[in-house]
Amino acid sequence: MKNTISERVADFLKDFPPFTNLTEDELLRLAFEVTILYKPNNGIIFSKDETPHEFFYVVHKGAVALTDKDAKHLTDICDEGDIFGLRPLVANENYQLDAIAHEESILYAIPFREFKPIALDNPLVGNFLIESFASNTRNPYSQKYRGSLYGVSNKEVVPPENRLLDFQKVSYSTDLVTCSENTKLNSLAHTMTDNHVGSILVIKKKLPVGIITDKDLRNKVLSGEVPITGTAKQVMTSPVITYPKDLTITQAQMAMMKSNISHLCLTEDGTPDTPVVGILSKHDVMVALGNNPAVLMRAIKRCNSTKELRAIRHGIMNLLRGYLEQNIPIRLVSKVISELKDAAIKQVITLVVASLESPPPVKFAWLSMGSQGRGEQLLNTDQDNAILFEDVPKAQLKKTSAFFQNLGELVTKELNTIGFEYCPAEMMASNPLWCHSLKEWKEVTNFWISNPGPDEVLLSSIFFDYNVTYGEKVLVDKLSNHIFEEVRKHPLFLTHLASGALQNPSPSGFFREFLVEQDGQHKDFFDLKQRVLMPMIDAARVLILSHNVKSINNTAERYEKLAELEPQNSELYLACSYASKALLKFRTIQGLQHNDSGRFIALDQLDKEEKIKLKRTFKTLKEIQELLQVRFQVKSFLG
Template identity: 65%
Template structure:
């Protein structure tokens, strides 16, 4: 007689990934192992620091809230068909969050041991779990959640309880292999493992791995008396060896250990036992790799009590950036994550600077980043562009209030300099009285730029209009943004002047599509990637998005993607501009990391033919974009 309950469970599960990739018989067998869990509203499924259960959960009816206990913030809400509670089992660590029933709920508890074989048998099941961890969504195939985190926001937000893209990082493994033959005695190999301080030893034959012996094997088979210490390695080893290619990501390593329920992986050149061993990856190695992920770095930034500590963390951020570039992680995600970590550094410097002040701020204020950092495009160590806006005060209090915030701004800019952001040569920083103003003063300054758009005013507005709130009151920023749009509506001629400024950057190429290089100065014969290629795209995106009165999109690539939605007739061009922006930003970042500089000036003779071709492909897009701007805003021919 059929188990009608298990059949009902199977019928429910096959409606959702990854269970829909499992055939009917296997799914019904799995369903027979499932336990049904009932939870009243408000009752816990598991709590922070609780040891992991031997199962993970699927919501059948009701809803479950995942909550960060440290700051009592909502991380996610799991509804019908959503999976939760799996990561702690993979990471072999206690739960890092609370799970409570949001309402009366029925859950299916799926035993990990019963589920594990299906991750090996069905490739789609394993891929689903890897991709769900890597994308940080409950369902990586969900269009609604694609590219988003549990918060549902467009841009990734890094918290200590989510891991964003660290799953894409390649694992660090031990290349110093300790090995023996199958005739080596257990006593001898145990002594060697103790001397070399390793937890696993490979058994080799003709330099190829045929078995592996771990501390656990010695405890379970020798310490219990099952085998004497004089026995041979062949009697204790696990064989055949489960092997993987040496280039593994964190997510793949987690999945591999979970699938086979093992704590050590043998890595070979091609991932098979037919090539020599390249190293061993232990669960301890994996945990060390996890320690250099964005979530851990974010937590370290927030805990930093000294500027020197933040400077050290920034070095780790650069290592993370290099890893993302090496692994070809999408540039949009890379720039968001690195920018958010950089913003966190600035925010913590601001916190430490506030602690140095003799009194709290007299009124509310906002610290904003401008230029490339305001666009979330400042991946390398460049100079500062920032400003401070404070709440309006009575005229009698203005001088003292300004004095307070200038002192605070000097602490902040000095701290930023110490962690790697050089002072702005043009002094466009909050420590400059011209860039430390009340909201009304800022409105007056912006109105002047828009109503009197000379070359200097256009330059100032082009820098200032790419601003991003890093610390303080969002309301002040919103009011200033509203004022900018009101003023541009009053003075539409401003857009023509802004367009003229956007067209001042010279063409990237000359006759025969050759690169135009610098004629003189310190960078003679170098190609200025920023001025000739990136800035035309940045300036055009800013102009066009402002003309559409679109708020809260500062990133250049994202601006072009939004423009593609707003203007279907120019969709192909704008999407090409978005691609070109990301390609150029990635190229500049790679060059900067390679030469330990800003990546702005490129020595063309160091580029491969392929690299030159990729760069030139973006030039045609830039030319088409500038032609569109020239026609749309009726600008005289400035492209000669």
């Protein structure tokens, strides 16, 4: 039975990140050096501007408040398993905050000199710390601290953005079809046909010396350059380009692009001096994942029915799961998945338009709104869309409107067939309220902007995140220019929009506990969308509108643009960009795990690390909401 103090310390630490990634021996060695401290309520652990201790701290029992006494501001409360006081040791700076026991507390003081070599040798620990920086760093990839982790170059820990996009090994054919340099061309052509292959390897002394593809035969034999009675040596591409057999899909694609070839010869060590083990074609690469985005995109464009598209949407979801399992950066994931979904929607509209008895009477645009308009709809959630069509004479408006409302009904029905749920609030092009001419849309948005009540603010907040999925972008540009001009004329609208962004319920109580739903179907669940995601999205929208930026809809990209426009607030905006991506990824993973929208989270199913990462975004949200309050002089709605 374990009874030594160090073993009990190790038993505690092993359940909390980043110590979960240490070996048993590493944990025991570290635990042996730990000092156990008792702090009474209001006991001081360290003070602002104090030289950092040799230790950083983990809360074993109780809670520690991190405050800025000068600003009279509570920054954070650390509870069981939380780390604090590490960043000053890493960054070689004095403490930036006061650490005071919020109640009677027992702390583990861990010597940094013992922890540092473990963290340097363990990339999982390093990645956790560069993401969190062990409390109080709202932006994990802050320019200020990038490259200074542990006081060494950040090449020790590679941020996720620098990882290869595909780690999956590519499958290749081991059934080699070969010939010699002296094989007659008519003979090898028959061999390729009989074996249903598009290439043949030329072998000499069991080593590859060349390769012949269908393209070579077309270009050199059918053109008359080489007679059909010629030999393989006269046609083959030589020397043959060889690669190792453990290529990833991405490496194979890059190799083919680099050399402008369609086949790769794989050898035991990647050189032409060892025997061939397989041949890899461009087709093999494209289908290797089964759900390759390029393959899916081509399949979408070839679809002749919504039934086919529904099957492809399953492929898109499988691709999403694969990307998340490989920990591909969420920005790249969202771009790929959004492009595929946009393509699916566009194909649905194309099929519906082609099925109509008569073509559209005037030019029009289909607008995807909400999360799809922002490029953030990774899961199969409901559809938000609208139709904008060219102005027509008043006498033709009723008939033209009827045509496009019918088109909206047909398209939304087919979108539902392929997996896009109907919007419960009917904010869809099938609703006459979301199908207008350019003039009508200008009148509608004018009313929202000049009479910004709660309903108008809600409607405009959804509408302003639109993306042109199909049709005339010029029409949409005209509407966008009009909207931004009206916003400029009515600055009070931004205040109301900011007010709406501040009315979402708080994500946590004073003691950092998650505030959950108190009744209804989702009682005791945490509403990730309403309490954290939407406030972050709403804040980005009103801030980007205030800068008259028209072309950026994605929340993370909006914050990054704001960081450029307001250098004095860049750290906060970059933190918001990171937080919005982290929240999107978190929701997507939860939704895939539970086969739902990922909105409502069962907290008892989250581990400590997941809770830490989720809570980390709360501080960023609070700060961006405080900025909105001050900038737009909005009455506080923050509970």
